[in-house]
Amino acid sequence: MSTSANTPPPCITLLTDFGTQDSYVGILKGVIAGICPQAVVIDLTHEIPPQDIAAARFNLLMAYRYFPAHTIHLVVVDPGVGSARRAIALETPLGRFVAPDNGVLSGVLADFRPEEMAGVSLDRPEWWRTDAPSATFHGRDIFAPGAAHWATGVPLQQLGSAVAIADFTPFPLKPYTRTAAEIQGSIQYGDRFGNLITTIPGTAITHRTQSVWIGDRAIPCHRTYGDVLPGQPLALIGSHGWLEIAVNQGSAREQLNLGVGDEVWVRE
Amino acid sequence: MSTSANTPPPCITLLTDFGTQDSYVGILKGVIAGICPQAVVIDLTHEIPPQDIAAARFNLLMAYRYFPAHTIHLVVVDPGVGSARRAIALETPLGRFVAPDNGVLSGVLADFRPEEMAGVSLDRPEWWRTDAPSATFHGRDIFAPGAAHWATGVPLQQLGSAVAIADFTPFPLKPYTRTAAEIQGSIQYGDRFGNLITTIPGTAITHRTQSVWIGDRAIPCHRTYGDVLPGQPLALIGSHGWLEIAVNQGSAREQLNLGVGDEVWVRE
Amino acid sequence: MSTSANTPPPCITLLTDFGTQDSYVGILKGVIAGICPQAVVIDLTHEIPPQDIAAARFNLLMAYRYFPAHTIHLVVVDPGVGSARRAIALETPLGRFVAPDNGVLSGVLADFRPEEMAGVSLDRPEWWRTDAPSATFHGRDIFAPGAAHWATGVPLQQLGSAVAIADFTPFPLKPYTRTAAEIQGSIQYGDRFGNLITTIPGTAITHRTQSVWIGDRAIPCHRTYGDVLPGQPLALIGSHGWLEIAVNQGSAREQLNLGVGDEVWVRE
Numbered sequence: 001m002s003t004s005a006n007t008p009p010p011c012i013t014l015l016t017d018f019g020t021q022d023s024y025v026g027i028l029k030g031v032i033a034g035i036c037p038q039a040v041v042i043d044l045t046h047e048i049p050p051q052d053i054a055a056a057r058f059n060l061l062m063a064y065r066y067f068p069a070h071t072i073h074l075v076v077v078d079p080g081v082g083s084a085r086r087a088i089a090l091e092t093p094l095g096r097f098v099a100p101d102n103g104v105l106s107g108v109l110a111d112f113r114p115e116e117m118a119g120v121s122l123d124r125p126e127w128w129r130t131d132a133p134s135a136t137f138h139g140r141d142i143f144a145p146g147a148a149h150w151a152t153g154v155p156l157q158q159l160g161s162a163v164a165i166a167d168f169t170p171f172p173l174k175p176y177t178r179t180a181a182e183i184q185g186s187i188q189y190g191d192r193f194g195n196l197i198t199t200i201p202g203t204a205i206t207h208r209t210q211s212v213w214i215g216d217r218a219i220p221c222h223r224t225y226g227d228v229l230p231g232q233p234l235a236l237i238g239s240h241g242w243l244e245i246a247v248n249q250g251s252a253r254e255q256l257n258l259g260v261g262d263e264v265w266v267r268e
Numbered sequence: 269m270s271t272s273a274n275t276p277p278p279c280i281t282l283l284t285d286f287g288t289q290d291s292y293v294g295i296l297k298g299v300i301a302g303i304c305p306q307a308v309v310i311d312l313t314h315e316i317p318p319q320d321i322a323a324a325r326f327n328l329l330m331a332y333r334y335f336p337a338h339t340i341h342l343v344v345v346d347p348g349v350g351s352a353r354r355a356i357a358l359e360t361p362l363g364r365f366v367a368p369d370n371g372v373l374s375g376v377l378a379d380f381r382p383e384e385m386a387g388v389s390l391d392r393p394e395w396w397r398t399d400a401p402s403a404t405f406h407g408r409d410i411f412a413p414g415a416a417h418w419a420t421g422v423p424l425q426q427l428g429s430a431v432a433i434a435d436f437t438p439f440p441l442k443p444y445t446r447t448a449a450e451i452q453g454s455i456q457y458g459d460r461f462g463n464l465i466t467t468i469p470g471t472a473i474t475h476r477t478q479s480v481w482i483g484d485r486a487i488p489c490h491r492t493y494g495d496v497l498p499g500q501p502l503a504l505i506g507s508h509g510w511l512e513i514a515v516n517q518g519s520a521r522e523q524l525n526l527g528v529g530d531e532v533w534v535r536e
Numbered sequence: 537m538s539t540s541a542n543t544p545p546p547c548i549t550l551l552t553d554f555g556t557q558d559s560y561v562g563i564l565k566g567v568i569a570g571i572c573p574q575a576v577v578i579d580l581t582h583e584i585p586p587q588d589i590a591a592a593r594f595n596l597l598m599a600y601r602y603f604p605a606h607t608i609h610l611v612v613v614d615p616g617v618g619s620a621r622r623a624i625a626l627e628t629p630l631g632r633f634v635a636p637d638n639g640v641l642s643g644v645l646a647d648f649r650p651e652e653m654a655g656v657s658l659d660r661p662e663w664w665r666t667d668a669p670s671a672t673f674h675g676r677d678i679f680a681p682g683a684a685h686w687a688t689g690v691p692l693q694q695l696g697s698a699v700a701i702a703d704f705t706p707f708p709l710k711p712y713t714r715t716a717a718e719i720q721g722s723i724q725y726g727d728r729f730g731n732l733i734t735t736i737p738g739t740a741i742t743h744r745t746q747s748v749w750i751g752d753r754a755i756p757c758h759r760t761y762g763d764v765l766p767g768q769p770l771a772l773i774g775s776h777g778w779l780e781i782a783v784n785q786g787s788a789r790e791q792l793n794l795g796v797g798d799e800v801w802v803r804e
Contacts, residue, residue, distance in 0.1 A: 068301055
């Protein structure tokens with residue numbers, strides 16, 4: 001396939017737990033370059049902690065809407081490699097996805113109505129790199145080839161057998177709850193700055209919200225980091241759209257000694 | 269805009285303190301891909317220590333001249349995000365720049381005469397990603413869209429209100445001084461190898477220079493690392509053009525226990 | 537040179553020990569963009585430990601076959617920079633290579649017959665970035681320009697003087713040995729997951745192989761990580777094709793306290 005001057009080139013993002021010490025990520029890109037040389041390949045991150053589906057799920061969810069809708073997001077965080085878990089491809093109105101069926105796409109799946117999406121299992125060896133894929137590197141042998149062939153224009157339905165949206169594996173992330181008196185949620189991700197992102201969407205916060213509670217400690221709500229003194233904690237609606245706990249010019253994770261799963265409450 | 273076969277594609281470099289653990293850098297690239305899909309995007313580094321304007325300034329200064337002059341260098345090291353600091357675009361004979369107006373461009377600004385340059389403030393929401401930018405992620409909402417629109421061919425003057433070159437925010441880096449007897453400078457950057465780069469340009473060193481002094485310790489001057497035994501310190505003119513303190517196959521930062529701001533003297 | 541719509545763009549990979557803290561890698565890409573703007577540049581890794589030729593050699597060997605055969609693999613791990621070691625370019629049936637002549641290509645060289653390959657020394661300043669290259673950054677001044685000019689279509693023979701394949705510098709990696717009773721090899725690389733990759737090719741292992749021995753400890757052979765309980769060690773044929781020692785969901789390097797050079801035995 002060739003790219004005409006007026007069509008944007010295919011775009012593929014990569015999200016893995018491979019790290020960047022070895023050439024594993026480069027190998028994925030080599031396989032893609034062999035199948036779809038005109039693709040623009042963009043790294044989301046490769047520093048997902050090994051096999052941490054929750055972190056991969058969150059980073060994908062935070063990023064995918066900022067890409068053109070034709071983008072293919074390839075996720076390889078795959079504790080079940082070599083087992084019977086499916087390799088899947090998912091089409092949505094705001095992005096296309098290739099990943100193991102282990103819950104990593106559950107955040108994206110919740111963003112659309114089932115009838116807006118379509119999914120297949122990448123179960124056809126004709127689109128794999130080899131008839132005899134490695135037992136330990138499906139990223140190279142199944143996922144990257146699937147994404148690259150999709151990027152060249154192969155229709156989704158030809159990539160594999162249909163999978164009903166309801167049959168995709170969910171991820172056990174406890175949803176936030178709301179009563180008349182309070183909203184209860186938890187921390188779902190800590191970023192490199194030590195900011196702690198909760199499961200509570202910014203839309204649940206009103207102008208009357210004054211504090212977020214962690215145990216018996218109240219964290220004041222503000223608009224941006226600089227609204228408190230350096231070293232002081234605050235709660236704010238982060239750029240990703242969720243309620244976030246931060247410390248101005250510091251690390252909330254270290255200073256407040258909190259981590260993924262810890263509970264937070266919003267009371268007016 | 270389309271790229272004809274004979275025009276080089278637009279080129280945008282990225283220099284941030286976002287790290288690579290999260291998908292924040294990927295988000296910048298997604299925003300660029302949506303506006304200027306034909307752009308080639310190149311990472312300078314994303315490991316600037318959080319909010320370290322001096323390190324960002326130096327890495328930009330060291331790198332920009334090796335890129336084609338049409339390149340747009342996008343810098344997002346932005347301790348003042350959400351405050352009143354300006355977002356700026358700067359055109360020079362050897363590169364184009366988009367950054368917060370916090371001194372990070374001061375090294376580049378010193379390389380040209382004011383009349384060779386032109387600057388604007390990115391103050392026109394029509395070029396932002398959204399009319400209501402996040403208070404904490406102007407990289408995504410203002411800087412990356414500005415750079416990407418510029419890359420598609422929007423003229424600088426349309427991107428925002430003119431800013432006089434003299435009005436750009438300076439950076440408080442102490443310049444080196446020279447007397448008949450000696451040159452005095454300081455360490456402005458330490459790289460991953462532990463090499464310590466001073467503020468003294470290589471052109472200030474002559475063939476008669478035998479030593480660089482740190483306190484009462486003399487470091488001998490040589491041409492390259494291998495001119496001393498492994499583990500021995502030396503001073504040399506680094507590939508970047510500044511006087512550098514190094515240890516052959518070792519780390520001058522660790523071995524000499526020196527860091528940014530420490531003073532050095534050159535005496536013939 | 538321009539790229540027609542139906543020719544894949546030139547592809548250049550980068551493998552260095554520069555790390556990603558500084559903009560050194562970006563500078564290589566800037567130089568390439570100035571010479572061959574249409575090239576697709578792919579990072580293999582930049583986290584080779586400083587001057588570790590063995591790690592660079594292995595990462596290249598593991599990755600190159602997954603790229604299109606026209607790809608140019610640029611390796612800059614160069615303890616001898618500034619000395620008399622040659623800068624070389626090598627053409628093979630499955631990839632093209634630019635590197636210092638220090639043994640880093642020895643794994644690739646062993647994959648082909650001498651008459652299938654051709655090599656030159658990059659000794660012609662007309663293809664360098666400058667007539668007066670830095671004594672410390674040949675990556676920028678000699679290697680990257682050489683790779684980029686080659687990518688634009690300059691024939692190998694014009695890049696420099698011919699070098700006989702037999703004259704390339706070897707690398708002192710002890711080969712595995714085989715007797716009627718056992719195979720003896722050693723660990724040649726440890727990856728970010730703590731997997732330990734040996735010098736023994738997977739083809740040397742048969743279905744009768746039950747254990748790999750390290751000293752007096754037997755490690756059972758399996759097909760994939762999940763065939764043992766989490767935390768348990770195993771030996772398997774890794775995705776790269778060599779015999780590998782691993783721990784399911786753990787680090788063999790840490791748990792078994794092994795490293796590069798340690799010996800292993802295979803007995804049926």
